[in-house]
Amino acid sequence: MAGIEDVARLAGVSTATVSRALSGKDVVSDKSRAKVEAAALELGYVASHSAYTLATGRNRNIGVVMPYVDRWFFSAALEAIESTLIENGYDLTLYNLSGGEEQRGKIFNEFLLRQRVDAVLTVAVHPNEEELEQLNKMKKPIIAIGGQVHGARSLAMNDHDAGKLATEHLISLGHTRIANISGPEGSDREFNQANKRHAGYLDAMHDAGIEIRKNWLGETDYTSPGAYKVAKQMLGDPKNAPTAIFCNSDEMGFGAIMAARDLGLRVPQDVSVIGIDNHDMSDFFGLTTLDQRVREQGTFATKILLELLLDPTLESHVNVEEETDWPVDLIIRSSTARPATGVR
Amino acid sequence: MAGIEDVARLAGVSTATVSRALSGKDVVSDKSRAKVEAAALELGYVASHSAYTLATGRNRNIGVVMPYVDRWFFSAALEAIESTLIENGYDLTLYNLSGGEEQRGKIFNEFLLRQRVDAVLTVAVHPNEEELEQLNKMKKPIIAIGGQVHGARSLAMNDHDAGKLATEHLISLGHTRIANISGPEGSDREFNQANKRHAGYLDAMHDAGIEIRKNWLGETDYTSPGAYKVAKQMLGDPKNAPTAIFCNSDEMGFGAIMAARDLGLRVPQDVSVIGIDNHDMSDFFGLTTLDQRVREQGTFATKILLELLLDPTLESHVNVEEETDWPVDLIIRSSTARPATGVR
C-alpha cells in the first residue's frame, strides 16, 4: 500500500502539502493540488485510517448498539442508519446485545471505551447510569431511538399515545368489545414500551366508559406465534369474545389475523385487528396499523448525530436530555371495520 | 481518558512494561503485572485502538458486506457473525450495498482500502475482478457466504442441488403437477441463485420424466406479495393448475400458502408448498422447507476468518479459491403431503 510519503515524492511536494491538498480544507495552490491528486490516483493512495485517527482524535465512525439485529424493527433501522452514514463518509460499528449480560458488559466497558467511535446511537436500549457515565466521561454524544434515555437525546414515538390512538380507532368504528395483546413486562433487553402501549389502551377504554373483561387482556412475547395462541383463546371464548383486537405490534397482528382465519372468522367482518409498526409485511396482511416510519427515524437520528459532531462547541453540551416525540401515522387497511351489527 | 503513560507512572514502571503486562503475551514478573493491573483498573484505562492499530497493523475489526440488511437472511447472518466476533474481541464494521452503484464503488474503492479492517466477509455479494484485486493487494483475506466467489474462500449451499431436492420431495410424494416460483434473473445485488435453484427443479422434473407445462413456471421477486400474485394465477388456471409449488424461498412460500387459502384451497390437501431457507416464520406457517441454517453459516465463516488471521504464514495464501458446500436439511412440516387422488 502506498503511503503519504510515496505520494509526496511522486508529486514533488512535502507530506504536509499532500495532506492539505487531499483533505481540501486548507489552502493549496492549484498547481500543487493537481500534482498531488494525479500522484494519489496513480498510486491508488488512500490515507490510513488509524494514522488519521491518532493524529486528529476523530474516527469517522459511529457505534450502533441494539438488542437484536435479526428482528424487523432493528434491521430496518440499521439499514437506514448505515446508508446515511456511508453517504457522509462514516463507518458503522455494530454492537448487538443478544449475547446476554456478559456481552453487554464487554461492549460498554471495553469496546465502546477503545475510542473507536465518535458517537453512539442506541436502538431501544436503555443504558444504565454507570454505562451512561462511562460514555459521558469520554465526551461521546449519544442519541437513542425507539425509547427515551435519561440524560441523553432521544427520539421515539409516544408509546402511550400510540396505544391510545389505536384503541380509539377501534372505538370510533363502534367496537366496544376490544382486547389488547401486550408484551412481556420489563425485559432487560428492551424498553418497557409494552406497558406504555397497554396503558394507552386502558386510558382509551376508560375515557370511552367501556368496562374491560378479564379475557381481553392478553400477554405474550412480540411474535406472531405467541399472539396467534393468545388470540385463539380470546376469540374462541363463547361468552366474552372480543370483536376487535389491538396488538402491541404488527407481528402480533399477523398472528391474530391467522388465528381468526383458522377459527373461520372473517377479518374484518367478524374481527378487527390493528397493530403498531407498519412492518414490511403489514401491507401484505392488509393490517391496519400505526406507521412509526422506523427507517426515517434511523436516518433522522443519524443526521442529528452527524451535525452534533460538526459543532465546534460540542464540548459544552455533549449529552443533554432532550426528548423528541416522533409522530406516527394511522394507516387504515382492510383489517379493521365496523363490527357486524347484532351478530355474536 | 487515562493513557498508557498515566498507568506507567502510577504503577512505577515503564510504558513498555504496561503494554506487556496488559497484552499478556510477553513475560512480565508477577509483581509488575499486579501493579500494572491495579493501576489500570484504578484509572479505568483502555488502550486507544488507533494507536494499537498504527503500531501493530492489526485492527481487530472485520468488514461485513451485504446487499441488504433488512431482509431476513441477511439480518440473521449478521446477528450470528456479530456475536461470534464480539466473543473473540473483534469489532464488526457493516457495509451495505443498498445505495446502488455509487455507494458500492465508495465502499470498495475507499472504505475498504482505509485499512480499517483485517478481513472481509461478504454475504451473497459477488465482488468483481477489480474489487477482488483491490482486496488482494491489501492482503486482506475474504470469505463469502451465500454464494461462491471466484478466487476466494466461500461457503454456500449448493443451490442447484437444493432446488432438485425440494422438487424431488414433491415428486416422491406422488405429485406430477409441480410448479416453480423462481426469482428474477441476474440482479447485480445478489448471486444468481434463482437460476440455479430453478435448474435443479428442471433437472428433477426431467429425471422423473415429467413434462412441464408453461404455466408452472413463475418468476417474481423474492417476496411474499410477489409470490402470492403468481401463485394465484397458477392455482386459478382451470386446466393446468399444479398440485404442488416449489418456491425459491420461504418468503415466497408464505405468499403461495396465502394465495391457496384465499382461493379456498386447503394446504396441503389441495396444494402442497415447499420453500428454501427455514425462515423464522416458517414454523408458524407450517411450511416444509430446506433449512440452510444461516446463523450457523455465519458463525462458521467467521471462525474460519478468525483462524486465518491467527495463521502466521497467512501471507502466502491470503486468498485461495476454496468452495465449501454447506449441507441443507429437509424439514417436513404441514404444507406438503400426497396429492388428493383423482381430484381436480
Add this chain to the structure above:
DNA sequence: CTGAAAGCGCTTACAG
C-alpha cells in the same frame, strides 16, 4: 524481566 527509544502514518501549529 525491564527500560529507552524508534517507529507506525498521518495532521497541524509554527515559521517563513
Add this chain to the structure above:
DNA sequence: CTGAAAGCGCTTACAG
C-alpha cells in the same frame, strides 16, 4: 502557499 518537525498513543526489537 509551503515545508520541517512535533505529536497523536501505542508496540516491540534491542540492549542490558
